[in-house]
Amino acid sequence: MKPEKKIAVFAGSFDPFTVGHLDLVARGSKLFDELYVLVAVNASKKYLLSVETRKTMIEKACGDLKNVKVFAFDGLTTAFMKECGAKYLLRGVRNGSDMDYELSVDWNNKLLYPECETVYLSSSKDHLMVSSSVVRELLKCGPESAAAQRKMLKPYVPAAILGDLISEYKKNK
Numbered sequence: 687m688k689p690e691k692k693i694a695v696f697a698g699s700f701d702p703f704t705v706g707h708l709d710l711v712a713r714g715s716k717l718f719d720e721l722y723v724l725v726a727v728n729a730s731k732k733y734l735l736s737v738e739t740r741k742t743m744i745e746k747a748c749g750d751l752k753n754v755k756v757f758a759f760d761g762l763t764t765a766f767m768k769e770c771g772a773k774y775l776l777r778g779v780r781n782g783s784d785m786d787y788e789l790s791v792d793w794n795n796k797l798l799y800p801e802c803e804t805v806y807l808s809s810s811k812d813h814l815m816v817s818s819s820v821v822r823e824l825l826k827c828g829p830e831s832a833a834a835q836r837k838m839l840k841p842y843v844p845a846a847i848l849g850d851l852i853s854e855y856k857k858n859k
């Protein structure tokens with residue numbers, strides 16, 4: 687009897703995708719047969735980047751990770767998990783506040799989808815202070831020149847998508 691594939695979902699808004707996200711995806715890809723990065727679609731939320739742009743950037747950033755696929759989904763993460771047969775939800779935590787929040791989400795996910803097991807990975811020490819909101823703030827309040835923006839954002843954004851992010855931001859500004 688062939689063992690069941692271990693499929694995990696890593697869900698988030700990824701607005702924008704950061705080096706912290708990429709680190710979690712790379713580490714998670716080693717733990718599971720397939721890892722699906724799920725780009726959240728929430729019509730009531732205002733995003734810096736369109737869902738399609740976020741999806742494309744994540745695909746580019748994760749291009750070397752052969753067992754990683756990127757999807758956009760408008761609905762509950764647990765509904766997507768049921769649809770694709772995933773039993774694991776990958777989550778990253780940077781601190782105690784993240785963990786408190788994640789535990790409440792985990793409890794609700796279990797009510798909606800009892801087969802869901804949440805796997806927590808702590809952020810690498812180099813990425814503890816990296817967040818999408820910090821990147822958005824740096825884009826909004828940082829220097830105007832692309833060269834200065836590149837230098838400033840390099841520690842926060844995967845190299846493969848850094849230029850794309852700056853271009854998209856300037857286009858949407």
